[in-house]
Amino acid sequence: MSASKRDDLVQNALKVFYQGGFHAIGMDRLARETGVSKTAIYKHFRTKEELILATLRLRDEQFRNWLRRRMEALAAEPRDQLLAIFDALAEWIEEPSFRSCMFVKASAEYQEKGHPIHATAAEHKRLLAVHFTEIAQKAGATEPAKLAQQLLIIKEGVIVLAHLNQGNDVAANAKTLAQIVIDEALPEGADRTEQ
């Protein structure tokens, strides 16, 4: 089953790059830590960059699916789901393996806007904004894209600060902040599905 072996490689490489960084992890160490020989890696991917791009595509899919499911599990109404973003983030931040956002870190190491890795990271943020906008619209926001971007700003901020502040109550404060902006954008608990 070659397809699953390739998937296993990408999944393991994702963890290694996430924990260790992109430049800092060489291909020899990657082969050692994933348990896949360099020869086999280079049969699946022509370059290190292509492997990194594959890990980022997988991470994008996994993270957005995880967040969507947590939002839906934690709240039923769109308005409450927007707030639940920050309950989900708090769960993630508390995990011992939490090491900030992989896409923020990728864009920090590959800074040129035209670089495929940077562009993939930007696309991830765009897709998150689209998702948030959909929920904000269902919640009855008059300017759903604006509210979505504000929530995205808070999300990125709390992730970055959680990685730098260790052990603070920044996640709870981010939720408080989100509550304020949601209440401002959605007065009187108006919900588009209830109108």
Place this chain on the structure above:
Amino acid sequence: MSASKRDDLVQNALKVFYQGGFHAIGMDRLARETGVSKTAIYKHFRTKEELILATLRLRDEQFRNWLRRRMEALAAEPRDQLLAIFDALAEWIEEPSFRSCMFVKASAEYQEKGHPIHATAAEHKRLLAVHFTEIAQKAGATEPAKLAQQLLIIKEGVIVLAHLNQGNDVAANAKTLAQIVIDEALPEGADRTEQ
């Protein structure tokens, strides 16, 4: 004048690392781009890491001084100065040389919390929070540290997203967001210096 030559080196190295990243910039390239020979660099700094730490200390001083001055130049009252944070950030983000926050990028490349570079980045954020807390207290906030952290969350978020979204109006939206949270924390324009 040896002290100024060393300062020049750190200032130039700061620009090179900020534009190119830490792992990605080798010492040979750094010597070439700063115009200082490798021999001289290693007379001033024992390791690359010590040089990076020196650039981060300089950046910390320069950035916080710059922000403080812009806040004071753009607004007189503490409450307005808190909002002016985001006018200052908008100016920075519009500069062609803007490439996100150097400390966020440093913590992305040196992820272990005990690493001196990571710790220096964390200290920078702590000092920013202290500064914001002072202004929030002057503005009459009942929970100045909480408001300060909320503004810091917005600051980090908008910087990261500006680097990933290129050309969007995220800075203006961050200011709108800041206005909401400031109004919430400081009702009736109460100012501690005016009470």
Place this chain on the structure above:
DNA sequence: TTCTATATGTACCGATCAGTTCACTTTTTA
């Protein structure tokens, strides 16, 4: 069983990594 595909480890490539050494030149200072 035999063929084919895919895996493996190891050795290798030229380039670059961080850091050192050395012979020499420039600048500062007394």
Place this chain on the structure above:
DNA sequence: TAAAAAGTGAACTGATCGGTACATATAGAA
């Protein structure tokens, strides 16, 4: 002006970088 300090470029160390070559081992399909 002469000694001391601090600069230079280039060669060098051993290690690692991304990527390749090759001979061998293992797996599934015919």
